[in-house]
Structure formats: C-alpha cells, structure tokens
Amino acid sequence: MLIDLRELAGNERFEADVCIVGAGAAGISLARELGAAGRSVVVLESGGFEYEQATQALYDGPESGTLIRPGSKYLASTRLRLFGGTTNHWNGWCRPLDRETFTLRPWVDDVGWPLTREQLDPFYDRAAPLAQISPFDYDDATASQKLRLDNVIETVYFHVSPPTRFGLLYREELERRPRVQVLLHANLRRFETDREARHVTSAEARRLDGAAFTVRARHFVLAAGGIENARLLLANSDVRPEGLGNDHDLVGRYFMDHPHVRVGYLTFPYWDQLVARIYDPVYVESRRNSICGVMRVDSDQQIKRQLLNAVVVLDRLTKTDIRFLDADIARSVTDQLMLGANPPENRGKTYFGWATVHGEQTPNRDSRVTLDDEVDALGMRRAKLDWRLRDRDARNLLATARLLAERLGANGRGRMRFVASEDDLWERTQWSYHHAGTTRMHPDPKRGVVDADCRVHGIDNLYVAGNSVFPTCGSSNPTLTILALALRLSDHLQGRLAN
C-alpha cells in the first residue's frame, strides 16, 4: 500500500513489525522480503515518485576534502531523494566484493569484516535477480584463467544491470502487499527512545510543511543512504547529546568512496578482437545481462606487494579519439612491438583503450560526516562532509596501473602510455558516488557502530542497511553487496520476530 502523507491531515499513527527509513535499493529490497513473509512493514520515504527540488535540497550541506573542488556539490548531486532513491540514476555495474576485502591485511589499519565472502555468497545469489542480473559463477577460474596475463594480472567480471530502477520495478508489488505501507513525503525527524536510549519505541516523520506522524514498531532500520544514515544517528541527540549509537565517537567517521582516475591509454597489438571485446560491456544472451571484463592484481600478489584492491576498466578508443589524442604515440607503440620477435599479422587488429583505475580507499578515521550548525527546512542540522584521501590511496592507484604496464610489456602483449603522475593525480581523480563506512561494522563497540547483524551497538532494536556499514569497500561497486546485506538482515529480523 502506498500512502502520500500530503493527503492526510497530520498526527496520524501507524504501527508495524518493522519500520524502515528510506525507499532506495536497501529499503525497497528489505520491505519486499519482509512483506512477502507476511510481516507488517511501514517504510518512511522522504520523497514522492518524482524529483522535487525542495525535498532534494534537504541533502545540501557544506563539504571539503581531497577531491572536493569549489562548486563540487558532492552531497547534493551524488544521491537522489525520491522513491527508488539513487537507483533512479545508477549505472547498474554489479560485482560481489572480492574475498580479500573481508580479510585483515596487516599493512593497512582498520580493514576487514566480521563476515567472510563465503557467508555472503548465498545472499549474493539471492540479490542478483533483484538487480535483474544472473548470479555470479563463484568458481569462474576457468574463464579468468584463459584471460590471465600472467600470475600477476587477471581478468574478472562485472555483470551490468539494465540498470534496475527499483522504484519503478517494485512499486506495484509494494502497492499490492496489504501489510506493507509505504509513506511518501515522510521524513524521519527523530526516534523516540527509552530513558537510556537503549531501545527505540517510535519514529517521528515530518512532512515539509511541518505536519508530524508517528510510527510505532518492534524494530527500526535506517536505510537512508551512506551519508544520511550517519546524519540521522548524530541528529538524534535528545537523550544522548553525542547521538544514537555514538558512545565511542565513531558515527560518521571512516567515510569512503571509490576514487577513480584515467591513468593513461594502452594498446594491445596482438590482441584478437574477440578477446578485446571482453573489456567492452557485451550483452550475453545466456545470462540475460551484459558482462564486462576488468583487469586486476591477483589476490596473492596484492599481499606480496602490499597493495589495496583496485580494478582497471578499459574504454575502447574510437578512431577519432585515436587521431585526436596522440596518433603518433599510439603508432610508435605499435611500431615498437613490430620490432619485436613476433610482429602482429594484422596491424588493423590493434586495440586502443583508455585505462581507468578504480581503487579502494583505506579506512581513515579523520574522513568524516558531522553535523553543520545550519539547519534544513525540517529544522534538522545539515550533513557536513570532510572526505579525506591519503597518499597511500594515491600510491595504490598508480602502483596498480604501473604493475599492469610492466606486465603488459614484460609479456610482449602491449604498451601503456601514462597521462597521470604523482604530481597531478588528485587533480585528475574523480569520485564514484559510493558513500561508505560511516556506521562501520565491527563486533567490538569500540571499533564499530553496528555488529555483524547490522544492529547498532547498545540499542536492541535499531539496525542499519546500506553501504554505511561497510568497514572496507574493496573495488567493486557497492549496490549488489547492499542488496545481499539487506536480504541477510531480513532473515535476521524474521528470526527475531518469530521469537
């Protein structure tokens, strides 16, 4: 059932087993699962079905940091505040996090999950159809083996979702479920808790005109996105001035995104066009989705060389690009290889592509979301972002690209021409709209905001869904993992509701 709060008088009360805040990828997936299991659910969604400037403006806030330039508008432009959330304009690239993302890597502080990839694999399988992609072959060694450059560089795959617009695709199903109530134009304003802030009793939602509504529930889930989840915990300061779940000053800290930089271009003179096509998104009928190969440093080699995760995405250069760019460089590279022992039989087969490295950011306590003194139209303090990358993050992007260049050369497979260097790396680097880390998962309340079940430490019925719980974000885009964790949370909540 979908209810637009603008059609109600105000002061109405709702009741449910679970109250979910936010109807984006995480909130919709969780509501579907709980609804299908017959649980009563109320979803509070700030927006309506269309983009509305006044609602979107609730996301504005001051920002600073390594990649923030004057006029950047990172907070305002990298997320969408309407039914379906940011999936209304995501690109659909999906891939589980790599195994090493979950592990402790002694050369980087604060990494690792209290979960293993094996524990998440069944949820990745269930998550794939939600994003309209086929499940991943977790044992795809045969396919990647063929495309291994050597024992250092391997090829792995992204599945590309249509991309699924969660609001459009799942609206009708949510509308049909009698025990699911999606409240539109319902902004979470605050949680009512017991005197110790150890149990949430109700949520107060507000319309933009100030009218208030109350939702009582047994469990509450914040699914408002990687920045807003932290903002909402910090803003709930009635009982505890530091905010909810913030006994150890961790909420909002460790903010991460995936920095990505076009490092240069490469040529593969010997490459068969069929192989090169693996690096373009190509629709595969048997999978019913597009698949795109990317290159990365093999896990063992990452350990040996103390690297972080990163993937190199190739974008084929068009003929015009090649002419415009630096035809002489491209040609000289081909000529260099022609001088080698195995000149290509057909020069026309040469592949030219841009190489963009998408890297993992090291968790950084000083990279954070806090609250600004200025308030939004609901009277809530705005989110303020200070997103800090470190030299180590820059070194990792370049080291990965250099290793690829070295291995291409050593194997006589191609050459890479760098356009980026240490001197201008951050100027060339872009962000990826993947807001992670601000309510990180750790079994120890002194080191994490939520436990391995995504429950806020110290509060028995408040949970968080979304990439704010990622303690380490690897180099895969986050949404498939967000979906897998939402399904896992649904199982957990159903277990608790059954007792």
Ligand SMILES: Cc1cc2nc3c(=O)[nH]c(=O)nc-3n(C[C@H](O)[C@H](O)[C@H](O)COP(=O)(O)OP(=O)(O)OC[C@H]3O[C@@H](n4cnc5c(N)ncnc54)[C@H](O)[C@@H]3O)c2cc1C
């Ligand atoms: C241009 C772009 C391209 C992207 N491409 C990819 C990609 O290829 N692959 C990938 O994995 N990811 C991609 N992403 C990221 C992806 O969109 C997010 O990972 C995903 O949408 C996050 O889901 P979520 O449910 O956590 O948050 P969101 O989808 O942002 O949903 C949060 C919801 O909470 C609501 N809300 C916020 N505050 C409140 C409040 N106070 N009260 C009530 N409701 C509230 C919002 O209105 C929104 O509906 C992309 C993002 C962008 C911007």
